[in-house]
Amino acid sequence: MQLNSLIERVEIPARQARSVRVGAGRRVRVTTETGGQVGDLFAFTGDDLAEHLSAAHTRAHVGRLFPAVGEQFVTDLREPILTLIEDASPGRHDMLIPACDPARYRALGVVGAHASCAENLRRVAGPLGREIDVVPQPVNVFMDIPVDQEGDLAWLRSPAAAGASITFEAVRECVVIVSACPQDLVDINGGTPKPLVLEYAAHMEGSVRS
Amino acid sequence: MQLNSLIERVEIPARQARSVRVGAGRRVRVTTETGGQVGDLFAFTGDDLAEHLSAAHTRAHVGRLFPAVGEQFVTDLREPILTLIEDASPGRHDMLIPACDPARYRALGVVGAHASCAENLRRVAGPLGREIDVVPQPVNVFMDIPVDQEGDLAWLRSPAAAGASITFEAVRECVVIVSACPQDLVDINGGTPKPLVLEYAAHMEGSVRS
Numbered sequence: 557m558q559l560n561s562l563i564e565r566v567e568i569p570a571r572q573a574r575s576v577r578v579g580a581g582r583r584v585r586v587t588t589e590t591g592g593q594v595g596d597l598f599a600f601t602g603d604d605l606a607e608h609l610s611a612a613h614t615r616a617h618v619g620r621l622f623p624a625v626g627e628q629f630v631t632d633l634r635e636p637i638l639t640l641i642e643d644a645s646p647g648r649h650d651m652l653i654p655a656c657d658p659a660r661y662r663a664l665g666v667v668g669a670h671a672s673c674a675e676n677l678r679r680v681a682g683p684l685g686r687e688i689d690v691v692p693q694p695v696n697v698f699m700d701i702p703v704d705q706e707g708d709l710a711w712l713r714s715p716a717a718a719g720a721s722i723t724f725e726a727v728r729e730c731v732v733i734v735s736a737c738p739q740d741l742v743d744i745n746g747g748t749p750k751p752l753v754l755e756y757a758a759h760m761e762g763s764v765r766s
Numbered sequence: 767m768q769l770n771s772l773i774e775r776v777e778i779p780a781r782q783a784r785s786v787r788v789g790a791g792r793r794v795r796v797t798t799e800t801g802g803q804v805g806d807l808f809a810f811t812g813d814d815l816a817e818h819l820s821a822a823h824t825r826a827h828v829g830r831l832f833p834a835v836g837e838q839f840v841t842d843l844r845e846p847i848l849t850l851i852e853d854a855s856p857g858r859h860d861m862l863i864p865a866c867d868p869a870r871y872r873a874l875g876v877v878g879a880h881a882s883c884a885e886n887l888r889r890v891a892g893p894l895g896r897e898i899d900v901v902p903q904p905v906n907v908f909m910d911i912p913v914d915q916e917g918d919l920a921w922l923r924s925p926a927a928a929g930a931s932i933t934f935e936a937v938r939e940c941v942v943i944v945s946a947c948p949q950d951l952v953d954i955n956g957g958t959p960k961p962l963v964l965e966y967a968a969h970m971e972g973s974v975r976s
Contacts, residue, residue, distance in 0.1 A: 608900075610864065612862070612863065612864040612903040613864050615862050615863065616863050616864055616870075619918060619919050619921075620916070620917045620918045620919055621862075621913060621917035621919070622917060632900055632901075633869055634867075634869040634870065652822070652825050653822065653825065654820065654822040654823050654842075657844070659843055659844040660826075660844065690818075690842055690900060691842075693822040693903075703831060703913055703917070705915070707831035707832060707913070708829060709825065709829050709830055709831070
């Protein structure tokens with residue numbers, strides 16, 4: 557599927573995050589060119605970006621753990637923000653697990669600094685005027701967390717092959733922030749954090765932020 | 767199972783919420799004396815109650831959709847806050863669905879005011895010094911939201927019989943707020959919102975708030 561005619565490409569270096577501002581009706585795509593890399597996706601809208609894509613409200617809205625193609629993600633005010641337009645991946649994405657953060661790495665035995673999706677979000681959102689206190693639960697693209705009939709979760713290595721992508725369309729103008737997850741202590745990224753690519757349909761009001 | 771020796775009993779009227787402050791090591795129990803009534807439980811701790819029980823971080827902590835007896839709920843800083851001590855109910859509780867709120871009732875066709883767990887939380891937490899901006903995702907006791915193998919959710923009537931209860935122990939001093947869910951347009955409460963009972967082990971620092 558083609559994005560709109562004007563495409564901007566934003567490389568997300570391994571362990572870092574980038575953002576794009578996406579106008580209503582425009583599309584944004586996340587691609588794992590290497591394969592096997594999870595991305596934590598956040599989206600904000602409204603005045604001062606105070607409204608956020610909410611995993612919990614989205615589950616209630618669609619009646620499933622993750623939207624199907626054609627369904628919408630909603631905000632904490634239950635307003636549609638993104639539509640899942642195309643899924644050119646094995647279709648394994650997660651909306652149950654929070655962003656990794658310093659406490660997570662401390663619990664895994666890390667002493668000292670370790671990049672995290674939570675800190676990446678704060679670093680990118682701050683200059684956009686959104687001081688992040690509580691990190692919203694992300695949409696974890698290419699992350700495979702199956703749930704069995706007892707409600708037990710498994711943390712599997714991302715099954716996304718090289719070139720796998722997922723594409724969203726903005727229902728409202730919003731800022732989309734994607735962190736190339738730096739997790740290297742559990743196997744979700746196969747032990748090696750890798751870059752991601754963010755493509756979006758640029759338009760007059762659009763701008764790339766880093 | 768007996769709670770600690772000094773028991774305080776707080777009636778939660780139908781469609782309303784109440785709070786208790788629970789010291790570390792003390793217990794709090796929610797009972798549906800009528801049966802069939804869902805409670806939205808929130809817990810806060812830390813300075814100005816700024817830290818909250820987080821459903822997403824708890825899922826990652828326990829590796830399942832809902833803690834088993836003996837397991838802990840954690841905060842958004844991944845600190846243990848409550849332990850699930852006893853479950854004298856059918857064991858169907860939810861940690862996937864957000865609190866009902868004015869937007870939810872508007873979408874269900876309600877014109878004008880309708881009580882909601884989100885507004886109940888705000889009303890109770892404000893006088894405790896915690897202005898609630900974003901409502902944390904609650905622990906929905908006695909709420910049965912099964913997940914099938916395709917990830918589809920069902921909204922079932924609460925299977926909790928009259929007298930069913932669930933008991934928690936505070937790992938840290940915290941404020942526990944429970945809203946007797948006013949949902950009367952979907953079947954989770956059998957169409958009729960009912961009261962709940964909150965019992966807790968009082969201690970010198972404890973106090974009932976309403």
